[in-house]
Amino acid sequence: MDGLSVTAPAHMAELRALFAATEGPMNFIAGGTDMLIAGRLLPAGGLLIDLSRIAGMASISTDGGDIRIGGATTVASIAADRGLAARLHALAEAAAQCGCVQVRNRATIGGNIANAAPAADLVPVLVAAEARLECIGRDGASFELAICDYTPDHGYLIAQVILSTNGLLPNSAFVKLGPRQDLSISRLNIALLAEFRDGHFGAVRIAAGALGPHPLRLPLAEVALAGKDLCSATLRDFLSALTAEVDAAIPGRSSQAYKRRAITGLGLDLVAQALGRSPRERLFEDAAR
């Protein structure tokens, strides 16, 4: 019933030293909103490293070029950061809809990625934004990898999330579908980043969660919007593409029939939010018919 030791380094250097000195299993905890819930067992042994007190690991930098978010930054901080909302609204929106107030106050962006839940709310945005992760390996050395290449349980620590300026697009949105408004695990969530000017879409990137073990890019849906005019016909093509994406992702699943329809509603909400419009406008209503 023992064997698990806990430590809370105060500095990154102290953390790296721990990496170098520890031979047995290492696990990380920051907000603990996934690890400490009832019914989930704590690691039986090894070292549990509390990341919540490491100076500088909970920070958001949006000035200048790339956006950098420390791995221990809380979801609440992300939801409240105006600079971040101005540059990547979808991430602020996803953070605002993640869990509930209490969860958001504890949960971190690094934990949301590392927990690797299929329905994690922040991850579709990060996938659509082609985020890179600065990780620390078991040897204490830092390295970067694309979020799509991240796999949990390899002992990497997510020190920082990097959103390259090149990956960001001016319009973005995030919508989710859960069993209720707050404190709900997404049954579907979608993020969109897009260029849009003079009624015309430019580049578009879309990713969705809860359609497989990991959030997926939706290439058919991207093609349906990219380079097109905003009109009912485009939106109808977009909805057809979203339906096709569901059919391809979860063929034969009991949830397929529902999700292939529900995703059309989410899709309209997504585009409307990205463009600062209401899905109740006639344009969107017409597309829904």
Add this chain to the structure above:
Amino acid sequence: MNQLSRRVPLVDGVAKLTGALRFTADLHIDGLLHGALVLSTHPHARVVRIDTAAALAIEGVHEVFWHGNTPSHHYNSSIWFSGQKALADEQMFPQIVRHVGDRVAAVVADTEEIARHAARLIEVDYLDLPAIFDPEVALGHAGLPLRDDDTPTFLNPVAGETFVYGDLEAGFAAADLIVETRVTTPRSHHCAVETHACIARPEPDGRILILSPCQSVFAVQAVVGQALGLAPEKIRVQKTPIGGSFGGKAEPILDPLCAFFALQLRRPVIIRFDRHETFTATRTRSSVTGWMRTGFGVDGRILARETYALVDIGAYCTGGNYLPSSMLQRLVRLYDVPAERYSGRAVYTNTVPAGAFRGYGSPQIHTIAEISLDIAARRMGMDPVALRQRNLVGPGAIEPWQGLDLGNARGRECLARGAEAFGWAGRYQKGVGRGRWRRGVGVASATHINGCYPGFHEETTASLRLLPNGRAELVCALHDLGCGADTTLSQIAAETLGLRACDIVIVPADTDTCPYDLGTRASRMTYICGEAIRRAGVALAKSIRAAAGLELNTPADDLCLEAGTVRCRDDAGITLTDLAARLDSRGVELPTATESYRAQANPGSYAAHFAEVEVDRLTGRVKVTDYVAAHDVGWAINPMLVEGQIHGGIQIGIGYALYEDVAIDRATGRMRGDSFSRYTLANAPEMPPIRVLLVEEGEPTGPFGAKAVGEIATIPVAAAVVNAVNNALGTELTELPLSPERVVAAIG
């Protein structure tokens, strides 16, 4: 005379807010041991081997209990007095487990952590037996539920009720429209904040003391006595503060185990369930499938109605054998139906047992009936409010089943006033709207009982005594479940004595010090206990006036009690504190009064609820956007608490309509909704703006005209919401809850 109709805050509110109130799991008891249970992972199986060696080898483990070393008495956890005849089919640890979550073994250890760890080390071999999860299939597993020696057979039906009234054939023959419906209601869970907990402590005199957050200390005493084969006088039960119940703690589940373990080990023992255990190993609301066939005249008058209700009561009888008759009792109180046939059957399945849950059959049967009525209204092209108004009973109506007078029944006023406040006439649409988001409105009426009359034991005794500090002590075996019963009843007592509610000192329910009472159930607290307390208060006031009259040399009839003082007509007087001191100084016992009240009536409480919803046709999401609840409460002793009950009832009802279902897997018998991450409740963001209207016409048999509101508050909600969804979409959805999948599937 200033305590009635006042928004008095909860008398225990400050203690709760400051944490001063100690719940069962917070109590410090010297030498306390901790129990942890091993629950079945199989829905129906014979336990062929239990290996306890590894658990017993853990340091700090005192004992492992299982069917081999515990009493095998059959008992029924729903009985409410010792010696009550009821189908006894439950055992502390059955050799044949009957649902996932049934009790297999328990470890008692120095700490909960050790006990839970050791419980995980117990190896159990099961021999699977055929399991039934479908109540209609269960009907085929037929036979008498008891053998000649009163041992249970677990054959179906467990119980049934049939009622025929009037000329059914003639009614249907005269009908212009006959509507047939099938409605199913889900298994929902109470979700009280406090999970189940119990402490038992052996006493020096050989008795056992049980500290239990319960709804009746006498029920706990009776059930523990039956399970352990102990005489009731060997068992003392004290009610501890309760962190919500809604019926979930009406039946003692942990108490027999705790009591036995404590007696065996000669140490106090606590068991407290975690959330998963409370979901899977306690009780749920029964699910009911109802078939209803109703014949209507051209004017909307109900001419004949035929109902068949199949009740899934789960693995053990508990109080499930009462459900078919309980539902009938509630059904026949709402509308004036000249010809009625009702048949209800309760069946066992290999699922978690059903039990009491706010309304006890009323939400099920009224949901079935009110959804059916709305479907009929639509098919007739008739306004649902008008259809109900045409058929509702009125004051002085006699219900046909038990022949009871329904009292000052004001369901019509609820409907009329509610419809006006809601703006029903302008909002109800016969056709469906256009576009993705559809709005619709729905209405449902409901009635409920006030106590158990004419059932036996519907009486209670209240004692009030003047205290030396001028306050009054109330002894009445009261069980406040967190809804404010203690506050309301204190207001009633205080009103009779010229005191404030906070001047009433309530003695916690205790089998050793309180007279027998049925407990908090059947919407009886205000109506039954309140009347006993009112009568005791009137009697105590008379005694106090008599005593004061002697002190003041004034005729008692010239005195009144006001603001803690006995006043003369000339405004002179004596405070109750001074009066008590004078009496005490002369060795005179302080005035006391005891009154027993046996119910003579069981009037109906009535309500009409109105909901507006918005439905997203693409995602199937339903949002309740507006709500009006009109309630006939006779007279509101405390309007704030009445409104609180109604708000809470609406929260439960919206969940019942849209979200809540423990969702037993029909292949494995496992509960899918066994945690708060998988069982969806309506949270604050789901709650609509609510307007409450109180119809206060007074019930002559109730204390100060009051009737019950606790249970009825949740009864019409689900039907109102479902009817609103059907109105929005032009559908006839009848399978609850209306999950987004069901909504989308119905739209096609």
